[in-house]
Amino acid sequence: MLKFLIRGESVLEERLAQIGKMVDSESRLADIGTDHAYLPIALVKEGKIDFAIASDVAAGPLNNAKQDIEQAGLEDKIETRLGSGLETLKVSDQIDTIVIAGMGGKLMTNLLEQAYQELKIYPTLILEANIGEPLVRKWLMNHQYEIVNEKIIEVAGHIYEIIKAKLGREKVVLSEQDLEFGSFLSKEKNQAFIKKWSNQLHYYKNLLANLNKAKNKDQEKIDKINALIEMIEEVLK
Known part of the structure; x- marks a missing residue:
């Protein structure tokens, strides 16, 4: 240090x-x-x-x-x-x-x-x-x-x-x-990495729920958030 x-x-x-x-x-x-x-x-x-x-x-x-x-x-x-x-x-x-x-x-x-x-x-x-x-x-x-x-x-x-x-x-x-x-971070998956992306996963799931509740759904944004959620879940396995 x-x-x-x-x-x-x-x-x-x-x-x-x-x-x-x-x-x-x-x-x-x-x-x-x-x-x-x-x-x-x-x-x-x-x-x-x-x-x-x-x-x-x-x-x-x-x-x-x-x-x-x-x-x-x-x-x-x-x-x-x-x-x-x-x-x-x-x-x-x-x-x-x-x-x-x-x-x-x-x-x-x-x-x-x-x-x-x-x-x-x-x-x-x-x-x-x-x-x-x-x-x-x-x-x-x-x-x-x-x-x-x-x-x-x-x-x-x-x-x-x-x-x-x-x-x-x-x-x-x-x-x-x-x-x-x-690429380096997702291979190592240290504590800070897991914390960051666990928090992001929680955030995106809440965001997705709110987007799906909207009267006029923004399907493009919903698809993008879904893809992000899938990527995060995959990397956290």
């Missing part, structure tokens, strides 16, 4: 720790939406990486990051950049690993697509969406990234999915089940 000092206090955060474990040693990292720059500070302090860019769209969080980087004495190894998404990155930075964590899958893929269209293409992506993980997997698949690792964890009642992908030469086609559940 990542454990480090920020303003004299010991900070231990399991979500960031798991993201940090997925970062390859000696990577040149860009942490997009960095907030306090906890992740790059921890990785530099433990000697896993030697250079990082901490980028955020908001000045307030970026100022927090600057202060924490200065407090850690790492101004020569971690640069801060103000701006949206990956637009803050330059070719001369020689970034090979992008971390984006804590935003919705739709926004995340929009930022990645915008960068991709500008030919800003990076070998390794480590992504933690707080909603819309299938959208993230689909974007990766369609842009020739292969998912090489996934982790699902529960922290303080919240469930997080972390996806690591590497750029390849060919499209690695994922099934509907792989897009929805994650």
Whole structure:
């Protein structure tokens, strides 16, 4: 786990720790939406990486990051950049690993697509969406990234999915089940995975009951929910 000092206090955060474990040693990292720059500070302090860019769209969080980087004495190894998404990155930075964590899958893929269209293409992506993980997997698949690792964890009642992908030469086609559940996660089926999808199954069954009670039934939506329920039941077996 990542454990480090920020303003004299010991900070231990399991979500960031798991993201940090997925970062390859000696990577040149860009942490997009960095907030306090906890992740790059921890990785530099433990000697896993030697250079990082901490980028955020908001000045307030970026100022927090600057202060924490200065407090850690790492101004020569971690640069801060103000701006949206990956637009803050330059070719001369020689970034090979992008971390984006804590935003919705739709926004995340929009930022990645915008960068991709500008030919800003990076070998390794480590992504933690707080909603819309299938959208993230689909974007990766369609842009020739292969998912090489996934982790699902529960922290303080919240469930997080972390996806690591590497750029390849060919499209690695994922099934509907792989897009929805994650191939690594559905094989492991840990406690967090079972809890998430048991809760989702309960939600969809209630939703289906309500849809079937409606006077004007939306058959297309009912069919879609039925298919989802079948997939969840199958994966939970």
